[in-house]
Amino acid sequence: MQMAAVSEQKSGFKAGIKAGISIAVGYLPVALTFGLLAKTTGLTLFESVLMSLLVFAGAAQYISLSLIAAGAGAAVIIFNTFIVNIRHFLMSASLNEKMEPETRAKKSLYAFGLTDETFTVIATREGKTTTGFALGVMLIAYGSWVVNTGIGHVIGASLPEFLQQAMSIALYAMFVGLLVPSLKKEMKVAYLAGLAAVLNSMFTLTGLLDTGWAIAASTLISAMAVEVLTGLRKGAALK
Amino acid sequence: MNMVLIIIGMAIVTYIPRVLPLTVLEGKELPPFFQGVLKNIPYAVLGALIFPGILFIQPDDIWFGIAGAAAAFILAFLGADVMIVVLGAIAFLSVYMLMGG
Incomplete structure (x- = not known):
């Protein structure tokens, strides 16, 4: 109780x-x-x-x-x-x-x-x-x-x-x-944050996208790419 | 009066993206792939919110941002609570500036 x-x-x-x-x-x-x-x-x-x-x-x-x-x-x-x-x-x-x-x-x-x-x-x-x-x-x-x-x-x-x-x-x-404690626990977090950081830097520093779009695009691309890759790895492990 | 109408318009278009997914998706079970993507978003967005912004908090002095970022990463890596990371990074940069950095 x-x-x-x-x-x-x-x-x-x-x-x-x-x-x-x-x-x-x-x-x-x-x-x-x-x-x-x-x-x-x-x-x-x-x-x-x-x-x-x-x-x-x-x-x-x-x-x-x-x-x-x-x-x-x-x-x-x-x-x-x-x-x-x-x-x-x-x-x-x-x-x-x-x-x-x-x-x-x-x-x-x-x-x-x-x-x-x-x-x-x-x-x-x-x-x-x-x-x-x-x-x-x-x-x-x-x-x-x-x-x-x-x-x-x-x-x-x-x-x-x-x-x-x-x-x-x-x-x-x-x-x-907020990020670092999860980073230490899971490699996947490092891939997610790292890829989004690189993409967002590319989008904003080249002036390709404005800040709002750049954050949305880099977040979505990173979240999807890492999900596809972990899915593929799991699939390969099952075979 | 016109300003008040603009503010109300801004309020409505800001609220729409905040409220739609939370209410429309309530109680819905998404396909596993999309659930996975949505669970990845907090960590991906943290990467995008930190970089490159943290490096340019002082647009004319990139070392200021790098020093602050280093202080925050070290404190967080040592296992400090979020509040300590925030206050520690502020304190470190205050000293950095008082030292004429």
């Missing part, structure tokens, strides 16, 4: 909040700067916070600011937002394999909180993940994103220069911290 209660807690809402703290830290400098840039682009405090509240997608929000500054029309801004976030189709489908069965209403609720960061934190956990855990991770990440957007707009400045620069490593360091 007690064991069950403990493991429940480990995989529940509180555990999600705890696992999401590194995202909240990583979002801090990004959201502060977004708030600041939104202000200099001419958005009011209300509009800036509303965008973070309703959209909750860093890359898309940054791009929208540069488009607004360039005087782009509503249709262009909205279309670009969709393109940049197309990669979330893949993450949402992958997350569906990971999550415990749940009503569509609750899934529609937590689907809103899916970002690159919340997805990787939730999807790299072992075993099935509970709805509570996902909500915990997303809530603290969302809180940091919205509140720090407001603070950035109000104080009209970001962190001290050296801290702002040092903290720009935060989300990348988190991705590394």
Whole structure:
């Protein structure tokens, strides 16, 4: 009985909040700067916070600011937002394999909180993940994103220069911290991450694809190629 | 007011890719090959999210990114918790900069 209660807690809402703290830290400098840039682009405090509240997608929000500054029309801004976030189709489908069965209403609720960061934190956990855990991770990440957007707009400045620069490593360091433990356990993880890293570098550094497409394409190609190869190897082993 | 409408439009097109697969695929058993591909995605996407981005966090100084990446990889390899990897990499780069790197 007690064991069950403990493991429940480990995989529940509180555990999600705890696992999401590194995202909240990583979002801090990004959201502060977004708030600041939104202000200099001419958005009011209300509009800036509303965008973070309703959209909750860093890359898309940054791009929208540069488009607004360039005087782009509503249709262009909205279309670009969709393109940049197309990669979330893949993450949402992958997350569906990971999550415990749940009503569509609750899934529609937590689907809103899916970002690159919340997805990787939730999807790299072992075993099935509970709805509570996902909500915990997303809530603290969302809180940091919205509140720090407001603070950035109000104080009209970001962190001290050296801290702002040092903290720009935060989300990348988190991705590394999530990847390496699995890397040490399974060679397959090294192939998956390595191939996607090489492809994404090729796509972006040659300018072949924009960031949003590049991440989606390199992820999908790597995930499929490695699956085909491991399938072939298993087939060969059976013969 | 126009800005609010743009924000609502952005919100809708951002929500669609997030919500469709999670709800449409609920309770559906996919063919094993596709299940395998979907289970591979978290690790593939981590590779793409880390590289090449981590190298260019300071576009004019690639060594800054390399130093931060090295710090994060070493901490993670030694088995540090994700939060320690994040704080350790930030601390390392703060020192790197204060030393005039």
